[in-house]
Amino acid sequence: MNNLKNLRGTIDLIPDQLTKWQNVERIIKQELLRASIKEIRTPIIEMTELFVRGIGEGTDVVNKEMYTFIDRGERSCTLRPEGTASVVRAIINDNNLKSSPHKLWYMGPMFRYERPQAGRQRQFHQLGVEFIGYESSNSDVKIISLAWDILQKLGISKLNLEINSLGDRKDRKTFQSSFLKWLEKNYDYLDQDSQSRIYKNPLRIMDTKNIKTQKLLENAPKLNDFLSEKSIKRYNMIKKELQGLKIPFIENLKLVRGLDYYSHTAFEITSGALGSQATVCGGGRYDELFEQMGGERTPSIGFAIGLERLILIAGEELDKGRGTDIYIINKGEFAESLALSLSRKLSNFDLVTELDLSGASFSKQFKKANKFKAKSVVVIGDEEALKKEFTIRLFNNIEENKNELTLSIEDNVRLEEWIYNNLQSNISN
Ligand code: HAM
Numbered sequence: 001m002n003n004l005k006n007l008r009g010t011i012d013l014i015p016d017q018l019t020k021w022q023n024v025e026r027i028i029k030q031e032l033l034r035a036s037i038k039e040i041r042t043p044i045i046e047m048t049e050l051f052v053r054g055i056g057e058g059t060d061v062v063n064k065e066m067y068t069f070i071d072r073g074e075r076s077c078t079l080r081p082e083g084t085a086s087v088v089r090a091i092i093n094d095n096n097l098k099s100s101p102h103k104l105w106y107m108g109p110m111f112r113y114e115r116p117q118a119g120r121q122r123q124f125h126q127l128g129v130e131f132i133g134y135e136s137s138n139s140d141v142k143i144i145s146l147a148w149d150i151l152q153k154l155g156i157s158k159l160n161l162e163i164n165s166l167g168d169r170k171d172r173k174t175f176q177s178s179f180l181k182w183l184e185k186n187y188d189y190l191d192q193d194s195q196s197r198i199y200k201n202p203l204r205i206m207d208t209k210n211i212k213t214q215k216l217l218e219n220a221p222k223l224n225d226f227l228s229e230k231s232i233k234r235y236n237m238i239k240k241e242l243q244g245l246k247i248p249f250i251e252n253l254k255l256v257r258g259l260d261y262y263s264h265t266a267f268e269i270t271s272g273a274l275g276s277q278a279t280v281c282g283g284g285r286y287d288e289l290f291e292q293m294g295g296e297r298t299p300s301i302g303f304a305i306g307l308e309r310l311i312l313i314a315g316e317e318l319d320k321g322r323g324t325d326i327y328i329i330n331k332g333e334f335a336e337s338l339a340l341s342l343s344r345k346l347s348n349f350d351l352v353t354e355l356d357l358s359g360a361s362f363s364k365q366f367k368k369a370n371k372f373k374a375k376s377v378v379v380i381g382d383e384e385a386l387k388k389e390f391t392i393r394l395f396n397n398i399e400e401n402k403n404e405l406t407l408s409i410e411d412n413v414r415l416e417e418w419i420y421n422n423l424q425s426n427i428s429n
Pocket of ligand 1: 081082083084112114119120121122123124125126128129130258259279280281282283284285286301302303304305306307308309
């Protein structure tokens with residue numbers, strides 16, 4: 001029989017790789033806590049209609065990329081391709097959340113049936129942040145600066161922030177009718193993909209990757225020429241504040257993003273170190289989404305960072321895990337039993353302990369402690385165990401037998417003192 005394989009576009013993350021993930025997640029969570037942003041967890045499976053209505057029927061995500069199936073109750077279900085629609089649904093449904101504003105974050109797996117490549121998977125992970133019920137232009141600035149600062153905190157440099165304004169619904173409607181006329185006139189010159197988008201999602205044609213269509217579009221009506229005074233003023237205020245905060249940005253008039261719910265601000269952060277899947281963060285304002293989903297008007301803005309892409313570019317120092325503080329070496333039946341009680345006792349301290357349960361020779365266990373780069377070792381033989389004693393010492397001072405102490409298992413005070421004197425200052429935070 002063939003070995004069972006994981007599904008294409010999904011991967012196992014093994015312990016060595018997860019050290020970096022855990023460090024990245026820890027730093028992110030710290031930043032979110034400091035910014036008073038609260039966690040929300042929504043199901044990874046939802047009714048298909050949520051995404052069709054939320055993300056938009058004309059989008060690639062809904063048209064081509066969703067993992068959709070009929071469940072045993074004949075309901076159409078979808079594995080979430082993103083988190084914003086679910087957060088909006090949760091807020092509309094939950095009476096405790098009805099009175100906005102809310103600052104929320106979520107982290108977890110998302111699913112899109114795309115062609116897998118470096119930085120692109122079918123199961124991937126996002127950190128998302130949503131400011132719900134925030135309308136002021138400075139909430140846009142706060143969201144953008146938060147995304148930027150999180151990436152900086154992770155030691156990621158050479159990032160490009162691109163921003164654009166998509167105006168409000170009215171601005172886009174007037175633009176769309178003029179753009180559509182132009183597209184119909186130039187239909188024969190468009191690439192096939194753009195032709196197929198004309199009536200489904202014309203805005204998306206603006207960020208086509210086809211060079212010929214890009215050239216043609218230079219003569220097309222531009223969305224920014226259709227923005228109202230009010231929308232322009234709003235956008236200018238955001239740019240001014242970003243300059244004030246010294247966050248460098250580029251204006252990209254073609255930036256429309258792949259999901260239908262955006263209005264006014266849209267932004268992306270890309271990294272040159274990522275190759276073709278360069279966008280590490282994408283976000284924007286979605287003032288109309290709540291109404292679209294049956295709720296009350298609730299202006300909101302958010303972003304999501306792709307964690308796989310983030311891990312690829314985060315600093316190498318984040319690969320380092322917390323080392324072993326105490327390695328418990330033991331040989332013999334009584335010794336192993338004492339080692340078990342000691343390891344339970346040590347779990348009350350902020351220490352990383354490794355209890356050797358191999359039953360191997362002392363020398364093999366010492367070698368293992370060395371491989372673990374343990375800061376200290378406890379050694380227990382049957383003879384000591386019968387006296388309910390163990391010896392603890394710093395590992396790098398074995399020869400000099402420095403800082404070595406033989407203690408009774410009951411002697412909590414001297415054990416604590418030894419740990420405090422020898423390990424506490426070594427423990428990384
Ligand atoms: P998005 O641009 O579709 O936005 O995705 C955000 C990020 O998720 C991307 O920039 C990328 O880093 C990562 N990503 C997307 N697809 C994949 C994939 N197949 N493999 C690996 N990484 C991927 C959203 O999802 C919006 N919900 C963001 C948002 C929140 N807007 C407002 N609030």
